[in-house]
Amino acid sequence: MSTIKLDITKDHCPMTFVKTKLQLEQLEDGDILEILLTAGEPLENVPKTCKDQGYQVLETAHVEGNIHKVVIKK
Amino acid sequence: MLTEEQIERYSRHIILKEVGGKGQQRLFDGRVLIIGAGGLGAPIALYLAAAGVGAIGIADADDVDLSNLQRQVIHFTPDIGKPKVESAREKMEAINPDVKVRTYKEWVSAANIGAIIADYDFIIDGTDNFAAKFLINDACVLARKPYSHGGILQFDGQTMTVRPGESACYRCIFPEPPPKDAIPTCSQAGVIGVLPGVLGTIQATEAIKFLLGKGDLLTNRLLTYSALRMRFREIPLKRNTACPVCGDNPTITEVRDELDALTVCDLKAP
Numbered sequence: 001m002s003t004i005k006l007d008i009t010k011d012h013c014p015m016t017f018v019k020t021k022l023q024l025e026q027l028e029d030g031d032i033l034e035i036l037l038t039a040g041e042p043l044e045n046v047p048k049t050c051k052d053q054g055y056q057v058l059e060t061a062h063v064e065g066n067i068h069k070v071v072i073k074k
Numbered sequence: 075m076l077t078e079e080q081i082e083r084y085s086r087h088i089i090l091k092e093v094g095g096k097g098q099q100r101l102f103d104g105r106v107l108i109i110g111a112g113g114l115g116a117p118i119a120l121y122l123a124a125a126g127v128g129a130i131g132i133a134d135a136d137d138v139d140l141s142n143l144q145r146q147v148i149h150f151t152p153d154i155g156k157p158k159v160e161s162a163r164e165k166m167e168a169i170n171p172d173v174k175v176r177t178y179k180e181w182v183s184a185a186n187i188g189a190i191i192a193d194y195d196f197i198i199d200g201t202d203n204f205a206a207k208f209l210i211n212d213a214c215v216l217a218r219k220p221y222s223h224g225g226i227l228q229f230d231g232q233t234m235t236v237r238p239g240e241s242a243c244y245r246c247i248f249p250e251p252p253p254k255d256a257i258p259t260c261s262q263a264g265v266i267g268v269l270p271g272v273l274g275t276i277q278a279t280e281a282i283k284f285l286l287g288k289g290d291l292l293t294n295r296l297l298t299y300s301a302l303r304m305r306f307r308e309i310p311l312k313r314n315t316a317c318p319v320c321g322d323n324p325t326i327t328e329v330r331d332e333l334d335a336l337t338v339c340d341l342k343a344p
């Protein structure tokens with residue numbers, strides 16, 4: 001099992017989820033994706049949509065300023 | 075691997091659970107043939123090109139005529155006189171340069187249809203005459219190519235998808251073309267302009283679902299649409315063991331032209 005990092009702090013909806021999804025598709029079941037994203041719409045919606053599409057949200061944590069980390073398991 | 079530009083272009087596909095980057099790749103790898111670049115072919119060609127179906131063939135021997143423009147929305151006024159397949163290709167490439175369009179400026183016939191459909195995964199019947207409809211059915215059944223049947227007249231349309239060997243084919247329900255005097259003549263063959271938009275878009279949807287391998291195809295069902303009543307109706311079908319082409323003892327074992335099913339209007343002066 002590997003952990004992949006993805007920075008979508010510069011992206012806007014829906015590209016935030018588009019990039020997340022494309023990355024998740026590349027992973028094997030059980031792999032972990034650590035996403036850096038900004039507060040507001042991305043933080044609210046990306047984990048929610050991941051859950052809707054069958055991925056597991058393991059952790060959401062504040063990093064610094066308006067940047068947060070979301071950890072997803074495939 | 076998708077480029078940044080492609081990720082943005084297809085973002086609304088990629089978001090969908092049933093599509094994603096993998097489904098988009100299946101569309102890129104897909105090969106669809108559209109027979110007829112008229113009313114039905116217009117939305118089919120535009121939507122399949124926009125969707126990023128990688129290889130699209132389009133067959134039609136006709137040139138764009140002023141009377142086409144009321145419904146054949148892929149052709150524009152300055153295209154009058156141009157081969158329909160060329161006019162269609164220009165719009166398809168303009169809407170999406172990723173797509174490879176192959177044109178066949180010819181009518182399909184028993185002599186050429188086998189070679190034309192051989193290159194494709196899914197065939198779409200967007201023709202306007204019974205001869206072509208029976209020919210396409212027979213060729214697809216014999217070559218085991220899944221295809222979408224579509225037909226329109228006045229305010230009514232019908233469509234069904236055929237998976238040869240698995241679901242009912244056109245001849246299972248209509249073994250022979252209608253008698254000559256029952257075939258509408260030119261003066262009866264009016265069509266409300268929006269009608270092919272509805273039916274063609276359903277046919278394009280079937281091609282896309284087939285390529286994605288998602289959802290349920292319109293097999294063993296004939297979907298009819300009345301624009302005047304604004305009603306859809308679904309007629310359940312099943313394979314006919316006595317079907318002349320896909321039944322247990324087929325009498326049609328090679329394609330043939332149904333010359334009696336051509337309408338007078340099809341026989342234009344060269």
